[in-house]
Amino acid sequence: MPVPFETFLPYVIMTGMFAISGTGLAVIKTWQNEGKRPRYSIDQWDRQSTIQSRLDAQTSKKLLTDYIVMDRDRRLTGSLRGQTDKPEAPLGFELNNPWKLESRFT
Template sequence: MPVPFEALIPFGIIAGMFTVTATGLGITRYLTNEGKPTRYGLDNWEKQMMERDRRLTGTLRGQSVKPIAPAAFATNSIWYLEKKISH
């Protein structure tokens, strides 16, 4: 007759691997978002503002308090990257 506590060793290994994976994913998201909460349900306006922030500061989550944009901001427009829509 098997001993019931023998199943605890594989269960502990599986639970430990789930914990390690979830912790690694959480740390990765935390570092990717520069320590800020993850954004969910983004609409077009928020995506455009994130792109503007990336062009201004170099990161998606960065924001600038300077009232005047840097000189490079005038020439690094996203419009140069978009494909033309032909009818």
């Protein structure tokens, strides 16, 4: 006994919506990462050499700063995912310090 094609329409619509939403999310994630594949995990080199913890003077809480290597790439190229192969830093980079000044004691 044949099945009418109308019975398959909900399944086609659901499958199509899954495909459209999955493709849309992949496109948005690629666009946010400037065309590069997303970083799912950062390797041990970035973890051990770049996480700095400091004690906040006002709240006495331990804060974790950003990954310094990735922040340095952002300061060099203007983009978080950008990297450069130039051996010399651009002009003005020596004044571009990621460390924030401490507040004065009053």
